Amino acid sequence: MLITPHALMGAAIGLRLKHPLRIIPVAVASHFLLDTVPHWQETLSPYRPTVATWIRIPIDLSLAALGVAWIARRGSKRQRGLASAAVVGALAGTLPDLDALACSNPLLLRNDFLKRYFLWHCDIQDETSEGWGLVPQIAVSVAALAVALHRQ
Numbered sequence: 001m002l003i004t005p006h007a008l009m010g011a012a013i014g015l016r017l018k019h020p021l022r023i024i025p026v027a028v029a030s031h032f033l034l035d036t037v038p039h040w041q042e043t044l045s046p047y048r049p050t051v052a053t054w055i056r057i058p059i060d061l062s063l064a065a066l067g068v069a070w071i072a073r074r075g076s077k078r079q080r081g082l083a084s085a086a087v088v089g090a091l092a093g094t095l096p097d098l099d100a101l102a103c104s105n106p107l108l109l110r111n112d113f114l115k116r117y118f119l120w121h122c123d124i125q126d127e128t129s130e131g132w133g134l135v136p137q138i139a140v141s142v143a144a145l146a147v148a149l150h151r152q
Helices: 003-017 020-035 051-078 082-104 106-110 112-123 130-149
Strands: none
Touching: 003 020, 003 051, 003 082, 003 130, 020 082, 051 082, 051 130, 082 106, 082 112, 106 112
């Protein structure tokens, strides 16, 4: 999955669970669960970044940052500390994708643990075509926004 759905879902989890000791494991687990949903992703092994990758990444990161900032701002209006809970959730929800750095720097895969993790993370992905594969990601993003912005 792209970064945006992971970040928004993590932020929504942060608003609901409020405490980092609850947020972090649930947001990380949500990442892996979302990766099993059929989706489009261009960074599966053996992948090498292209010009399209370097165009997509800033757009994806910008959408994620804007969405999380909006969720955090709305959360802070409800209760003090919810903005930071949303950010913690977003970071924890996207953290597992740091292994994608191995796509641009294969030397990272010389580490046996990182290599096993990277291959396992690639293996759990349910890859579909670009057009249809964006639909579940948009649905996850909208659902995360709805959960995050729904008053308790």
